[in-house]
Amino acid sequence: MVNKSKQQKPVRLWLEFLGSMNLAITILVVVAVASVIGTVLQQNQPYQDYIIKFGPYWHEIFKALDLYDVYSALWFLLLLGFLLLSTSVCIYRNGPSMLRDMQHYRLTMKEKSLRVMRNFREWTLDDAPESVERTFAGYLKNKGYRVRRKTADGTTVMAFMKGHMNRLGYLFTHVGIVVICVGGLMDGNLNLSAKEWLGNLKLETRDISASEVPDVSRLGPGDNWSFRGSITLPEDSVSNLVFLNIRDGYLVQELPFAVELKEFRVEYYDSGQPKSFESDLLIHDDQLDEPLEETIAVNHPLIYRGHAIYQASFADGGTSMELTAWPLFDSASEPVELEGKVNAQREIETPDGTMAIEFQDFQQFNVFPAEQVTEAGEVEHGGEAVSGSDMVRGGEMGRSDKKFVNFGPSFTFKLRRPSGEAREYVNYMAPVEQEGRYFFLSGMRESQAEPFRYLHIPADDKMSIDRFLRFHSWLNDEARVRHVAKQSASQAMSSADIQDEAMLQNIVTSMVRLTNEFVRGGYQAIDQRIRETVPEQQQAQVAETYLKILNSVLENMYWELLEDEGAVSEAGITPEQDRWFEDAINALASMGPYGSPFYLQLSDFDLREASGLQITRSPGKNVVYLGCVMLMVGIFMMFYITHQRLWVMIRPEGQGSRVMLAGMGNRNQRDFNKVFDSLGDELDQHYSSRQ
Amino acid sequence: MAVTKEQLNENFGKQSFFKQLSPFDWIWAAVLLFGAGFAWNKYSALMDHYEVGILFGTALALIALGWYWKATRYLMIAIAAVSLFAVSLYGNDLGQAEQNFFLMFLFSSQSATMWMSALFVMATVVYFVYLVRPNEFIGRIATAMVWVATTMGFVGLMVRWRESYLISHDIGHIPVSNLYEVFILFAIITALIYLFYEARTRTKAMGAFVLLVISASIAFLLWYHFEKGAHEIEPLVPALQSYWMKIHVPANFVGYGAFALAAMLGVLYLIRENAARGGGTSKIWMVVMNLVGLGILGYALFFVSSTVNTLIFVVSALFLLAIYYLSIQKQRVLSYFPPAETIDEVMHKSIALGFAFFTVATVLGAMWAAEAWGGYWSWDPKETWALIVWLNYAAWLHMRLTKGWRGAPLAWWAIIGLFVTTFAFLGVNMFLSGLHSYGEL
Structure with missing residues (x-):
């Protein structure tokens, strides 16, 4: 015996420690504080971003501490494990006594103990003990108390109880927490971590197609009973796998069935905000006689064979486009018709060598809040465009903005030069109205971190880009420029009454050079040239002269163009044509930095969308829900039911009897005092009214 | 005689909960159920099973609330009456908000919300007066103002609900979908819980402080309204189109x-x-309290708008002033604080x-x-x-x-x-x- 208890001692000490309230509260607070980390530090971003943010030194430390994925870090799980253990020990130690307490009426109360209770009353009555007993028992039973009685030595003790469910509340809440944790653990990826640790599984980090992913990064349908994967499925395509994104890599998870996307739809409110995202799916499964047809939407997932299929995002699934490439700096070439497809690339011959057009994305609608479209006509995307996933899940678009403007279809592509460097472009299909004029918009940026800078090409009377492209091409045609320059120069000289062939030649040459510089490099190029070649005092004066000369060439060229179009009316240039000229010059000035040897114009497209599906399997979900229900029910039982006990002790005294009533409640003392007082008062009244 | 005594004993103390209810309680419950039935009959085509469940569940919950806390029956009747009146004034024309006198100045959701805001701020002032001059009449005025403000807040939300459907059928939704709407919800729910405990504890001393929190949220609401135009009704993003919103958000608040x-x-x-402990302001905790005040101000600096900074400054200054005043008014505090x-x-x-x-x-x-x-x-x-x-x-x-x-x-x-x-x-x-x-x- 002695030995046994000695052996048990350390165990008991441990239980005491683990079940102690101090430990429990400490863990509660520590978990709360640790949880903050993951909300302040954005989780699961590419490591590159973290290095830029914190520097390589801190990056290594943060990585070692698993701060980039706090909630699956071992130390965090250990903390949760401790919370679970502490709660379990608490239940183990207190549960049985609580259950006993529910059943136990405590009939062995002595008069002394009743008298020291805060709630105590005493009566001396004429009625016989039996009658008193009946009255009290009847009264309290009517009030919902349950009763046990005992008589010894002529003294009757009745013990009453009400609200014993309060004790169950304790059990429910704490067991509920344990159940929730167990359910959460079932859905955690502990088994993947274990497999990875054992070397049976390796994250894939390369950007390769699913079929090339090696077996060591693949999971069969039965290998993983709980996962949360995603896949982007273009219309009319089928897939039987999803990708699990983990840290800086991914795994391929195979499904026991295949999902086909028939159609993806976005519906819009009148204001242009998205109203619904829907996917028509077909489920192919050997277990089905014929494919299952189902439409999913946000908030309306499809549950099939324990898998839930969610509408999570959308993207372009390979829209094909008919395009025209207008050569910009090469007046001799003809425009080229070509076809493009999102997520594909094609080559194009340019004077600067063979370049690759990588088609990135197509947007059928471009809806911007009107207030973001500033006066200068710039579209401020707020840095990054809103992604399909954000929109579906309800992120950014929820902000309350006012009116919306739809800019119509656009497509994004990267133009890769032979040197390998690439610029990104976004071109809009139709002209966009700004301050009553119409422009073709084309944005360019040199890296993803920058916002797009927009080229505004004015549309002509026929809402076409033709006039501008012709204007641009004429200005690139040296013979034409020389011809126009000669015209304007001789005009100027004759009006000044000068005749000097050599001077004329000189002026024409500089005019041609100036025009060429402007067309290739904008005002900047001219400015730079002046700074390099002209002494500082004369720069301003020379600049003014240059601009005058340049303008005369441009104006005359425009005049020729209009004449060629037959667009010159008798009244001369109309105000619209005049404004077009100004806009065109502005566009020309920024043509240099635009950096593309051609302008890509979209003439037609065949939309093909892709739906971003999230497919999950979480067998722990129902366990978690069970725990949640226990928790909720338990909390209400604990807070709003008071475990009340009353004792009635009856002693014969002469012909009548002496009665004592005492009581206690396990919580809300003040409320229980009131209950007890009203019971006592009613009994008082009952007996006094009969006397 | 013996029989009567037995009977007496048997029934002594027997009072079923339902028998304690007055006829008015029953009529009121019937009206609520009728209202729910009416709504179901009229709009069931637009509701899924869950929403029907929520509708009747809400009706039952409100009946229970009214039976438990009798004063809320009058509150609900007032809200329903005023809201229905406003809705009937609208008819099918949202433009009535700018034409009809009652809607323009009282019951359109914007007007009602403004009345709520004004009343809450005024009630705060009155509760502060009560702190200095604890007289029963002033206390009653303060409480009444909170009741009316709460009513107007609920009316504002109810009418806003209807207005959202008047804008367009597909835009209509329950107004608990963005920060502007839930700030109204926060103000009125906090006020309601306060009113409950005020009645329970029979003390109004805590009113000034609770109303300060409500006023702070009103300040935010007004800034949000006037600076950001957040009061305009926006359609729901797809992720929010769910019956869950109807129960998740109010429970949270x-x-x-x-x-x-x-x-x-x-x-x-x-x-x-x-x-x-003797009162006075020399205690260390007064210093700490001021630090808390500074903390609030520091927090205010996070806001970009100077309007909000000023509002938060005013609220925290009032807060600290009240604490200071009460710290030196030892007798007062001991005599009328619970x-x-x-x-x-x-x-x-x-x-x-x-x-x-x-x-x-x-x-x-x-x-x-x-x-x-x-x-x-x-x-x-x-x-x-x-x-x-x-x-x-x-x-x-x-x-x-x-x-x-x-x-x-x-x-x-x-x-x-x-x-x-x-x-x-x-x-x-x-x-x-x-x-x-x-x-x-």
Whole structure:
């Protein structure tokens, strides 16, 4: 015996420690504080971003501490494990006594103990003990108390109880927490971590197609009973796998069935905000006689064979486009018709060598809040465009903005030069109205971190880009420029009454050079040239002269163009044509930095969308829900039911009897005092009214 | 005679809950059920099973609330009557808001919300007057103003609900979908919980402090309205188009409201304790209190708008002024503040109420997340902060219930808890990004 208890001692000490309230509260607070980390530090971003943010030194430390994925870090799980253990020990130690307490009426109360209770009353009555007993028992039973009685030595003790469910509340809440944790653990990826640790599984980090992913990064349908994967499925395509994104890599998870996307739809409110995202799916499964047809939407997932299929995002699934490439700096070439497809690339011959057009994305609608479209006509995307996933899940678009403007279809592509460097472009299909004029918009940026800078090409009377492209091409045609320059120069000289062939030649040459510089490099190029070649005092004066000369060439060229179009009316240039000229010059000035040897114009497209599906399997979900229900029910039982006990002790005294009533409640003392007082008062009244 | 006595004994003390109800209680319940039935009959084509369940569940819950806390029957009748009146004035024409006299100046959702705002701010002032001159009449005025303000707030939301359908059928939705709407909800729910405990404890001393929190939210609401134009009704993003919103959001705000009330009771407790110990402002905790004030101001600096900074400055200055005044008015505090035990117990009850509803709200939120985002728990910032708030109050309750803590430490903890709650409610939306960003600033 002695030995046994000695052996048990350390165990008991441990239980005491683990079940102690101090430990429990400490863990509660520590978990709360640790949880903050993951909300302040954005989780699961590419490591590159973290290095830029914190520097390589801190990056290594943060990585070692698993701060980039706090909630699956071992130390965090250990903390949760401790919370679970502490709660379990608490239940183990207190549960049985609580259950006993529910059943136990405590009939062995002595008069002394009743008298020291805060709630105590005493009566001396004429009625016989039996009658008193009946009255009290009847009264309290009517009030919902349950009763046990005992008589010894002529003294009757009745013990009453009400609200014993309060004790169950304790059990429910704490067991509920344990159940929730167990359910959460079932859905955690502990088994993947274990497999990875054992070397049976390796994250894939390369950007390769699913079929090339090696077996060591693949999971069969039965290998993983709980996962949360995603896949982007273009219309009319089928897939039987999803990708699990983990840290800086991914795994391929195979499904026991295949999902086909028939159609993806976005519906819009009148204001242009998205109203619904829907996917028509077909489920192919050997277990089905014929494919299952189902439409999913946000908030309306499809549950099939324990898998839930969610509408999570959308993207372009390979829209094909008919395009025209207008050569910009090469007046001799003809425009080229070509076809493009999102997520594909094609080559194009340019004077600067063979370049690759990588088609990135197509947007059928471009809806911007009107207030973001500033006066200068710039579209401020707020840095990054809103992604399909954000929109579906309800992120950014929820902000309350006012009116919306739809800019119509656009497509994004990267133009890769032979040197390998690439610029990104976004071109809009139709002209966009700004301050009553119409422009073709084309944005360019040199890296993803920058916002797009927009080229505004004015549309002509026929809402076409033709006039501008012709204007641009004429200005690139040296013979034409020389011809126009000669015209304007001789005009100027004759009006000044000068005749000097050599001077004329000189002026024409500089005019041609100036025009060429402007067309290739904008005002900047001219400015730079002046700074390099002209002494500082004369720069301003020379600049003014240059601009005058340049303008005369441009104006005359425009005049020729209009004449060629037959667009010159008798009244001369109309105000619209005049404004077009100004806009065109502005566009020309920024043509240099635009950096593309051609302008890509979209003439037609065949939309093909892709739906971003999230497919999950979480067998722990129902366990978690069970725990949640226990928790909720338990909390209400604990807070709003008071475990009340009353004792009635009856002693014969002469012909009548002496009665004592005492009581206690396990919580809300003040409320229980009131209950007890009203019971006592009613009994008082009952007996006094009969006397 | 013997038989009668037996009968007497048998029935003695037998009073079924239902028999205690007055005819008015029954009529009122019948009207509520009739209203729910009417709504069901008229709109069932637009509702799914869950929404029908929520409709009748709400009716039953409101009946229970009215039977338990009788005053709310009048509140609900007033809200229903005024809202129906306003809706009938609208007919099918939203333009009536600018033509009809009643809508223009009283009952369109904008006007009603403005009345609510004005009344809450005025009630705050009156409660402060009451602190200085605790006279019964002033107290009654203050309470009445809070009741009317609450009514107007509810009317504002109800009418806004209808207005959203008048804009367009597909835009219509219950007005608990963005930060502007839930700020109204927060103000009126906090006010309601306060009114309950005011009646229960028969004391109005805590009114000034609770109304200050409400006024702070009104200040924010007005800034949000005038600076950001947030009052305009916007269509719902697809992720919010769910019956879950109808129960998740209100349950959450019962939690937030109760926590806010508990924090203010904590302040009240500390003031009373200070007075009991002899009063005065030289105590260290006065210094600390001022630090808290500075903390609020520092927090205000996070806002870009100077309007909000000023508003928060005014509110915190009033707050500190009140504390200062009460610290030197020892006799006053001791004579009309409720006993320390009472404050402590109401604080506990308020946190218990908040905790229970916050738990329900978080669980409902998890269930909704499972349906909308594909997982019941994603450690999204909002989810995580909900957990932090929950853990915080769980620790608080354990301290009280099992360690037997009472008084000052728990009062302090409740005050700090409000900061944690505020961050979960607002800070997450402002400083952290995540899925749950419907209420962005």
